Amino acid sequence: MVGLIKMMxxxxxxxxxxxxxxxxxxxxxxxxxxxxxxxxxxxxxxxxFVCIYFMIEVIDKLTSERFNAEVFIKMLMKLVxxxxxxSNASAWAIKIMNFGTDFALAVVGEFKAETVVKIxxxxxxxxxxxxxxxxxxxxxxxxxxxxxxxxxxxxxxxGRTIEMGVRSAFAPIGCADLTTGGANSNGIRYLKxxxxxxxxxxxxxxxxxxxxxxxxxxxxxxxxxxNGAFFPFLVQYFGVVSAMVGMLGASKSIAKEIxx
Numbered sequence: 001m002v003g004l005i006k007m008m009x010x011x012x013x014x015x016x017x018x019x020x021x022x023x024x025x026x027x028x029x030x031x032x033x034x035x036x037x038x039x040x041x042x043x044x045x046x047x048x049f050v051c052i053y054f055m056i057e058v059i060d061k062l063t064s065e066r067f068n069a070e071v072f073i074k075m076l077m078k079l080v081x082x083x084x085x086x087s088n089a090s091a092w093a094i095k096i097m098n099f100g101t102d103f104a105l106a107v108v109g110e111f112k113a114e115t116v117v118k119i120x121x122x123x124x125x126x127x128x129x130x131x132x133x134x135x136x137x138x139x140x141x142x143x144x145x146x147x148x149x150x151x152x153x154x155x156x157x158x159g160r161t162i163e164m165g166v167r168s169a170f171a172p173i174g175c176a177d178l179t180t181g182g183a184n185s186n187g188i189r190y191l192k193x194x195x196x197x198x199x200x201x202x203x204x205x206x207x208x209x210x211x212x213x214x215x216x217x218x219x220x221x222x223x224x225x226x227n228g229a230f231f232p233f234l235v236q237y238f239g240v241v242s243a244m245v246g247m248l249g250a251s252k253s254i255a256k257e258i259x260x
Contacts, residue, residue: 023157039090046086046172093168100198211244
């Protein structure tokens, strides 16, 4: 019974960072393979878009009476750079994805180890049989909820992974107007979104870390396990984890604000 209680407490109060790291790092090789296999299709299509943007720009210069040899040479240089960009866009997208994963791991490394609620094992060991049964009954609902929270974490993480894969695969087309459109081009916005999705992993790690610390602070300040105030603490626990899940859902928006 004591072992069951410790397992339930560990499941309820810890393991979130491990869950999120597994989801963020598990399928990076799959995305890399997909990008490598699809670039043979994406690059020709992106080349067509580059030619279309180039012709539109040529027509615009011709009709504005500002067309001369110097302007045409500059446009040809832009065309060459555009071809170079779309030819390497898939590889760059993979590097951005790997950067996001490495950055998330680096953030965890700065935290040294997952900060979780420290359960007083001695307290659990000293519980009587009836107290143990009561503790198990008390923990059943939060134990179930903890699984639902992990499902939500996986849902958000895998959604981020799938979006990263789609954006990486279509990067050549998304960056086709990068040189012709300037700083306000769709290509720049596409790259910013790609960086934001990559950075989202580190933002999610930060949210989990802060939430774990808040729960640990509440538990230590209230002395919930020691003073018998465990049930009122569960109300606070559910409030924190609900806010955590909500913030995880908003992590993409936060990452976009960071990128600008």
